[in-house]
Amino acid sequence: MLDFMENVQNAFYEASHWNLDNSYGALNATARALLDFQTPKGLRLQISSLAAPNFATSYTLGTVGVVDGSVSYLYSSLPLTRELRTSSLELHHVIKGYRHLQNLRKPDEDWWWEVWHAGQRIDRRDTLLYGRIFLPQSRLEALYLRRLSPTRQLRISAVSDSNLNNGGTILTLLQNDTGKYSTEYMYSTDSALMGVRGLYNFGADPKAAPMAPITAPQIAEPVHGRFSAGAELYYGLLNKSGGLSTGLRFTTLPNHTGFPYTMTLTMNPLMGNLSSTYAVKAGPNLALCSRFDFNFYSYESELQLGCELWRRRRNTEVDWAVKKLRPDWKRPTTAPDDDVSGILKARVDQDWRIGLSWEGRIKELLFTLGASLDLKKREQIFRVVGIELQYSS
């Protein structure tokens, strides 16, 4: 389950029309959401609030060993309109599951952002500032996010901690997203790591499409899927070491008539690592995923399976009536996730390590119950057990 502040940041991306999915880093976001989800550790409470549309605060209290906690503040120059109260937020926003990619959106024109007043441009760039301090450890996290232009974003994140080398690290990330392709350039102060990432989407360029008049063949052949290819390259100046990887993805788009699915293949030629994932949304409430890793240098392989199941309450009294509704009729539902009683996520790998999480909403609280098990170690099957509660107003 996403942190409140992550949710707020996503709301900012949404409000500023930034597509998070169109990035090489998000190439296998579906598989990671279904296979690498975090299970909470210990008891964790979070109370947060979007006090004003531009300002959010959050307090966290955890019991991992000793009591620890964090205080975080967020400022956004863009008023955030997404519903963030736990009583009425959409669970899809806070629970990462199968990511159903949408059609690429044409980026805003530069001049859309211009605001003129009395012959002068008075528009400001949208900016997000975020800070979080972890209290006993006295670690500080800071984030500066600025939309430089409709196709460009600057993201600077920093961590200050006395335990780290040089007292902290700063990562600067410059992202460009033109729809058809996206590039990212990054620099990290730690060991002077530089990186480049790029993603190219095959198919029609969304920039050109809307301008063209709608022709008959286009309607006849809606795009069912998208094929993307990308690569990343890193090089650390100080330790003179680098890394690179390339990846491919095919995913179905909403026009696809069958069940949605996503396939990715990533390869690290330096380290000989090959990873393929296949995720399928088998129904409105079920998503399945598998991943196979193979290293052709060390011949190590790994297999992981995961699933996500949305459990909904059945209202048996009106069930028969709902069945009679025509599919194209609009169904008036106040909150789309009102009938969700919980979301189960489970993963298992070839070593019988199992991760389980049960997320949902009770009244006004969001909860996450999680456990990770290791069936091979009989004496200590439960590795981590935890519960996380969130409340926001």
Next chain:
Amino acid sequence: MAFNFNWSPLMADTSRARDMLTAALNKSPKPPIIVDDIIVTELNLGSTPPELEILEVGDLAEDRFRGIFKMSYTGDAFLTLKTKVQANPLNTYLSTKPDFASPQPLAAAASLTIPLQITLSDIRLSGFVILVFSKQKGLTLVFRNDPLESLKVSSTFDSIPFVRDYLQKEIEGQLRVLFMEDLPAIIHRLSLRLWSSEYEELETEQRLDNTKDTTVPIDPLSTPPQDAVDAFGNPLDPDQISALSLDDPNSEAHGSFSQKNINRLAALSESQHTLSLFTPEMREVVYRAWAGQSDRAESGANTPSLTRSSLSRIQSTFGTAKSAGSSVMSDSTGNETLNSRPSLTSNNSALAGLSLGAGRTRANQMRNRKKRVVDLRKGGDGAESSGISTGAANTPLTSANVSETASVIPEEREEELITPPRSPPRAGRKSEKTATTDGLLPAAPLLESPPKFSKSKQKTTKGVPSTPIREPDVNSASRPPLSSNRLRPARQTTSPLLRSLSFDKVTTLTSGAKKSPKSKEAAESSGGILEQAWMLKMAQEIAKKVQEHKEREAAEMDAPPAYVA
């Protein structure tokens, strides 16, 4: 001053050191590049010992040492480690960084683990070493400065300069930690284990010695009794010996033989050799030899039983002074006399006995803990059946002994069926020793008077360590002693039960003769051929020794009574 530095045995077996090194290397948090346990596969200390230069000796004694050395080592020792490393530098780099400011690469940080073998050789050490050795606390070795000068790291990745340099740096850092922190701990543990294992070997040797002839002169000052036997020639338990012996590494028994005491004992021995009347004053010492002589003087015929009686008297006085474990005393002293050691006649043996006794006063506490039960009377039987006894040994006993025997009496009564009592009831234990060689069963005393009986019980309840239980046959060396707690109810209720209990203890005669514990008759009558033969041999020897003794020490007939100074 010179030290003999024996390097070769250190080279021989390094498996334990390997295990400890493995444990030490995996204890501290490892750098993220190492993704598996570090296993020490080979450890060779080489043939060249380190050079040590003594700078200062702070403390020096037989059992402890403290000094400062200057050490330099340029030997050919080498060490081979095996582990798995993460070959992707990006992976290790990111694993230590917080997620928040991490580039979060998609697959560039994929892990690739590679088995790695590292050999450390050409180790150059130079530094100041503080060495503290104590027999009880083992060996402590501390480096005052960082001793590592240089070493050569050769690994699977020698062809890649970056990895090689990285490994060299990392390993040097780890080794410095090892030398400064882990190695002292390892050496200390190793020394303790070594010491205890030596001790175990010592014990096994004793166990072997037990099976040998019992006529070996002993030197209780240097070693625990090599042929430890109880009062009747039956070998003692090895752990019993350890309780008696001086070399228990963590007991203070060794300390009781200080140089001063040894000098005094030497003077005493000297004076008795030379007819000198001078007796050096020794505190808390029982002079068993004198007691024995006085008895011998009385009886005319030097019989072990006589000795025993007098001994028990001494011991009883001793017991009054030191209210614990009188039976132990009598046991041990009786041990000396009856065992017919060749050195019995000499004053040396007396000294030995004395010193044993002195040491044992301390051992008493230990025995208390162990609730050891020592058989006294049985030995009496054995001695009697060896045929030297004259039957004139009925010197009245003091309360301590009597009570002990009283506690044993219920079992004795069954013997009365076979042999009439030949001694006055008060005689207690000694009265039983009147049997003769010709296979007669030992005489059993009459029941003790009730007050004494109760007294004995009282004694046992007080937890006096060794209420003697009479065992009908030869004491077995390997049996664990019955606890007095367990015995008390048995004694109070049924004598058959006690009998069975004591029969249980009968297993083997260490001299080779085995008795079947099944039939009481067989056990009681001392009818075993082997045992009889052995007893005869013992008896002859004893008689011979006694004769010699008598002749030699005729001048000292009227030895002073035993005293507790």
